Amino acid sequence: MTKTSSLPQDTFLTHTGRNPSRYAGYVNPPIFRGSTILAESLEAWEAAQHSGNPYGNYGRFGSPTISAFEDAIAELEGGYRTQVFPSGLSACTHTLLALLEQGDHVLITDNVYGPTRSFADEILPRYGIRVDYFDPLIGDGIRQLIEPRTRVVYLESPGSQSFEVCDVPLLSEIAHAAGALVVIDNSWASPLYFKPFEHGADVSIQAATKYILGHSDALLGTVTSNVHAWDRLQKRFQQFGETAGPEDVYLGLRGLRTLGVRLRQHSESALSLTQAMSRHPAVMHVMYPALPDDPGHALWKRDFTGASGLFSFILGSEDRAVISRFFGALQHFGIGLSWGGFESLALPVGRPKRTASTWQYGGTLIRVHAGLENPQDLIKDMCNALDQAQACIEQASQQQDAA
Ligand SMILES: *Cc1c(COP(=O)(O)O)cnc(C)c1O
Numbered sequence: 001m002t003k004t005s006s007l008p009q010d011t012f013l014t015h016t017g018r019n020p021s022r023y024a025g026y027v028n029p030p031i032f033r034g035s036t037i038l039a040e041s042l043e044a045w046e047a048a049q050h051s052g053n054p055y056g057n058y059g060r061f062g063s064p065t066i067s068a069f070e071d072a073i074a075e076l077e078g079g080y081r082t083q084v085f086p087s088g089l090s091a092c093t094h095t096l097l098a099l100l101e102q103g104d105h106v107l108i109t110d111n112v113y114g115p116t117r118s119f120a121d122e123i124l125p126r127y128g129i130r131v132d133y134f135d136p137l138i139g140d141g142i143r144q145l146i147e148p149r150t151r152v153v154y155l156e157s158p159g160s161q162s163f164e165v166c167d168v169p170l171l172s173e174i175a176h177a178a179g180a181l182v183v184i185d186n187s188w189a190s191p192l193y194f195k196p197f198e199h200g201a202d203v204s205i206q207a208a209t210k211y212i213l214g215h216s217d218a219l220l221g222t223v224t225s226n227v228h229a230w231d232r233l234q235k236r237f238q239q240f241g242e243t244a245g246p247e248d249v250y251l252g253l254r255g256l257r258t259l260g261v262r263l264r265q266h267s268e269s270a271l272s273l274t275q276a277m278s279r280h281p282a283v284m285h286v287m288y289p290a291l292p293d294d295p296g297h298a299l300w301k302r303d304f305t306g307a308s309g310l311f312s313f314i315l316g317s318e319d320r321a322v323i324s325r326f327f328g329a330l331q332h333f334g335i336g337l338s339w340g341g342f343e344s345l346a347l348p349v350g351r352p353k354r355t356a357s358t359w360q361y362g363g364t365l366i367r368v369h370a371g372l373e374n375p376q377d378l379i380k381d382m383c384n385a386l387d388q389a390q391a392c393i394e395q396a397s398q399q400q401d402a403a
Pocket of ligand 1: 160
């Protein structure tokens with residue numbers, strides 16, 4: 001097999017997890033389906049239990065397809081080991097359950113992915129785990145929130161829907177000094193644009209459903225950790241019994257082949273779109289850390305090597321007719337959940353839930369994913385929909401003046 005570590009990322013992505021000489025010359029590895037793995041002898045069976053290779057004796061512990069994908073993600077994130085999960089959310093929830101126990105306290109960023117928040121609010125307390133949220137821009141102030149039983153500080157940067165960038169190295173240093181582990185949901189940047197372990201995280205989660213799979217045709221999650229956290233995670237993960245289907249994992253591996261080139265296009269389109277939208281009168285605010293006047297720009301520039309295609313903006317009205325006109329005018333942006341696929345999306349969010357920080361915007365938050373369509377088509381389409389929204393806003397204010 002080609003030695004893949006230390007290769008430049010794009011080259012690594014084309015070589016990883018392949019072994020043509022082992023599989024009759026085929027470029028791609030086969031998809032292994034299976035539960036039972038037979039041992040050739042009693043001695044081989046016993047050796048499989050003791051070899052330090054937990055993937056040797058049952059389908060639930062992995063397969064060559066799964067290991068190829070997990071090893072590639074571990075390498076890209078810069079961690080020690082990876083475990084695949086059947087969805088991004090399942091990766092988030094099982095990580096929290098694995099690391100926390102009765103009496104523990106967890107600090108979670110206020111802009112965390114909504115379903116992770118709902119799990120933390122409704123499931124963790126049932127196991128005697130206390131949850132507090134913090135302002136993603138808290139910085140040094142997190143010291144005041146850490147308690148003797150704070151075991152995990154859970155980050156997502158940039159955070160869901162509003163894209164604040166947090167200071168991962170600073171928060172990690174403070175968490176570690178207090179004996180807590182740092183978990184980060186790294187889905188926005190993907191492992192290509194943010195290296196969580198170089199910035200202090202102990203565990204990194206990917207909703208691989210998004211950029212890694214990249215085609216909106218399957219769900220997957222990954223959890224990668226450093227050696228220190230892996231000990232605890234691996235045992236719990238085996239007890240939880242989560243697995244992912246071999247076809248989906250294969251699609252994850254296939255998605256990796258084009259991840260670099262896709263992300264560059266998503267990024268370029270998102271940057272042109274956000275620049276054009278920033279100047280539009282119907283847009284109150286654009287949230288995308290790659291823009292020089294974004295409040296998170298300095299941290300993003302310091303810690304990230306790229307920006308993906310997902311951002312939000314505030315449409316300058318909460319009026320249903322305006323929002324409806326905007327979405328009705330879009331031709332290339334589908335209305336739907338998720339992101340990271342080849343297709344552009346727009347999602348009406350409204351007002352995101354915040355309990356530890358204040359949401360300072362009126363208007364309507366809309367999240368946008370810039371897909372792989374021609375960037376000029378996307379800009380034209382978006383600006384046309386914004387023009388229509390603006391016309392609707394002006395109409396309403398004229399009617400108000402007349403009344
Ligand atoms: C989508 C998403 C998830 C969950 O991934 P699924 O595969 O849809 O379960 C987790 N975190 C973030 C930041 C996401 O955007």
